[in-house]
Amino acid sequence: MSSLETHTHTHEEGTTEVAGAVPLRSFKPQNKRRVLCAFPRYSYSFGTFNHAFPLMGDVKGFMPPQGILVVTAVIPEEWEVKFVDENIARVKPEEFAWADVVFISGMHIQRNRIHDLTRRAHDAGKVVALGGPSVSSAPEYYPDVDLLHCGEIGDATLRLFQRIDETVERPEQQIIYRTVERLPMSDFPTPAYNRIKVRDYLLGSVQFSSGCPYTCEFCDIPSLYGRNPRLKTPEQVVKELDMLADGGAVSVYFVDDNFIGNPKAAEALLDALIEWQQRPDRDYLVRLACEATLNMAGHTRILEKMQKAGFNNCFFGIETPDPKALKAMKKGQNMRMPILEAIQTVNKYGIEAASGIIMGLDTDTDETPQALMDFADVSQIPIMTVNILYALPNTALYTRLEKDNRVLPAEQAENRDSNIVFLQPYEKVVKAWQKVIAHVFDAENLYKRYAYNAQYVYPNRIKPKNPAAQATWSNISRALGIFRRILWRVGVCSDYRKLFWKMMWHELKQGNIECIFQVAMVAHHLITYARECTQGKMQSSNYSIRRVEEERESEALAAA
Numbered sequence: 001m002s003s004l005e006t007h008t009h010t011h012e013e014g015t016t017e018v019a020g021a022v023p024l025r026s027f028k029p030q031n032k033r034r035v036l037c038a039f040p041r042y043s044y045s046f047g048t049f050n051h052a053f054p055l056m057g058d059v060k061g062f063m064p065p066q067g068i069l070v071v072t073a074v075i076p077e078e079w080e081v082k083f084v085d086e087n088i089a090r091v092k093p094e095e096f097a098w099a100d101v102v103f104i105s106g107m108h109i110q111r112n113r114i115h116d117l118t119r120r121a122h123d124a125g126k127v128v129a130l131g132g133p134s135v136s137s138a139p140e141y142y143p144d145v146d147l148l149h150c151g152e153i154g155d156a157t158l159r160l161f162q163r164i165d166e167t168v169e170r171p172e173q174q175i176i177y178r179t180v181e182r183l184p185m186s187d188f189p190t191p192a193y194n195r196i197k198v199r200d201y202l203l204g205s206v207q208f209s210s211g212c213p214y215t216c217e218f219c220d221i222p223s224l225y226g227r228n229p230r231l232k233t234p235e236q237v238v239k240e241l242d243m244l245a246d247g248g249a250v251s252v253y254f255v256d257d258n259f260i261g262n263p264k265a266a267e268a269l270l271d272a273l274i275e276w277q278q279r280p281d282r283d284y285l286v287r288l289a290c291e292a293t294l295n296m297a298g299h300t301r302i303l304e305k306m307q308k309a310g311f312n313n314c315f316f317g318i319e320t321p322d323p324k325a326l327k328a329m330k331k332g333q334n335m336r337m338p339i340l341e342a343i344q345t346v347n348k349y350g351i352e353a354a355s356g357i358i359m360g361l362d363t364d365t366d367e368t369p370q371a372l373m374d375f376a377d378v379s380q381i382p383i384m385t386v387n388i389l390y391a392l393p394n395t396a397l398y399t400r401l402e403k404d405n406r407v408l409p410a411e412q413a414e415n416r417d418s419n420i421v422f423l424q425p426y427e428k429v430v431k432a433w434q435k436v437i438a439h440v441f442d443a444e445n446l447y448k449r450y451a452y453n454a455q456y457v458y459p460n461r462i463k464p465k466n467p468a469a470q471a472t473w474s475n476i477s478r479a480l481g482i483f484r485r486i487l488w489r490v491g492v493c494s495d496y497r498k499l500f501w502k503m504m505w506h507e508l509k510q511g512n513i514e515c516i517f518q519v520a521m522v523a524h525h526l527i528t529y530a531r532e533c534t535q536g537k538m539q540s541s542n543y544s545i546r547r548v549e550e551e552r553e554s555e556a557l558a559a560a
């Protein structure tokens with residue numbers, strides 16, 4: 001197949017889910033193949049916690065990559081497979097040489113790294129197939145890749161496998177496979193966790209649902225994954241949690257776009273999770289976290305169940321505390337109750353709120369930076385990630401701005417962190433962003449917010465019945481190693497050590513050992529990363545394609 005093969009369906013219109021209609025899992029190839037599944041490194045961000053890794057000792061990456069682990073699990077068993085996550089280790093030349101075909105998957109924030117991996121695979125003479133959210137949303141970003149897999153796992157995956165079975169020659173022209181019939185999530189295999197070392201990662205990851213019923217102007221999730229969330233069964237999720245917990249995960253993040261996208265289904269899952277946590281062999285040893293919309297605060301029964309299921313953290317896309325701005329971006333679900341009241345409500349159930357904030361909105365004024373800094377202080381949210389707005393393809397925002405000629409073409413956006421012509425000058429927006437970051441992650445301000453959470457939020461969490469069961473030799477020695485590194489790097493070497501010691505004595509007196517570890521590690525990352533941002537070393541948007549990390553990366557590689 002060397003012709004350009006495309007379907008004209010848009011994702012939403014052309015995508016259906018028909019149980020059993022995609023004979024993907026029964027596909028029997030005729031030829032032996034060697035498939036290298038490679039996952040590109042993430043650009044650093046507030047949310048990657050990379051500065052906490054050296055404190056952990058053995059941790060090298062943030063979370064196991066869900067999507068490509070599922071793809072790895074559906075590859076026909078007749079084919080040999082190698083899996084490499086470049087967040088853990090770089091693909092070696094001999095691994096490229098071994099492969100017949102290289103599968104890559106990634107998000108927009110990995111765009112530069114996807115190109116780098118493709119180039120290295122091509123240098124080794126290998127055909128490259130790319131799937132995942134970024135290419136599904138913007139195939140035009142990847143003219144260099146041979147085979148594009150757009151959409152979720154489904155009939156496109158089957159046709160891709162058939163093509164690879166036929167030939168592993170690079171096609172003369174790019175071929176695009178677009179999913180029309182998706183594999184139902186209840187038919188998804190368990191992600192190939194057997195190919196990773198869970199302890200290499202800061203958190204375990206699980207996906208329960210895909211899609212979100214809301215239509216925030218800047219977000220591409222509804223157009224990519226639909227507004228009617230699709231679901232795995234609670235049994236699938238519990239099986240995955242068992243594998244992650246047995247592999248040594250102590251925290252697991254639900255990567256769903258919106259954990260309560262289908263509140264009824266979320267409740268049914270929570271019942272299964274409560275049962276799982278209450279099993280004597282689990283006993284709340286695994287802390288859970290997720291992302292959701294702020295209207296969760298109005299779902300009392302869900303909150304009660306989340307508390308019982310051991311959910312400690314939830315990331316909310318608060319975006320802005322300004323009601324006018326929320327209305328303009330069509331995020332009415334954040335206004336069902338006053339935002340501060342909503343945060344205090346979830347806090348009562350032991351859930352620490354984390355939040356995303358966007359700057360560069362059309363509604364921003366000269367007062368916006370101060371309003372955001374005040375919001376951080378009064379909301380007591382420790383992890384408040386702040387980014388400037390970026391227009392993603394397949395969003396209403398993109399369409400609106402494009403009409404007004406306010407989306408810059410790629411060549412003009414290359415040296416900026418956003419492709420938008422803001423109403424305020426770009427430099428002013430970035431300066432305001434730096435000012436907000438500097439305040440939010442000033443060590444004293446951050447430790448104050450953590451002190452609040454330690455006093456009013458963490459005590460509301462369910463504790464294990466038998467905490468002594470955690471005290472295995474391996475856990476004790478790991479914890480001592482982490483503690484030693486925290487004492488040295490934060491307690492001795494940092495310029496905010498006084499704040500650390502004050503927090504440590506306070507929590508130690510109350511026996512909150514876990515809190516000391518958590519606050520010291522996460523705060524260390526946030527403070528260090530924020531300083532890099534204010535020094536202009538990091539991008540102000542996660543979607544920026546400005547290459548600021550290459551130099552640092554070559555230094556790190558040289559050091560390794």
Ligand code: SF4
Pocket residue numbers: 212213214215216219220221222257258293317
């Ligand atoms: S609620 Fe979140 S996932 Fe849903 S559309 Fe809005 S930003 Fe996207």
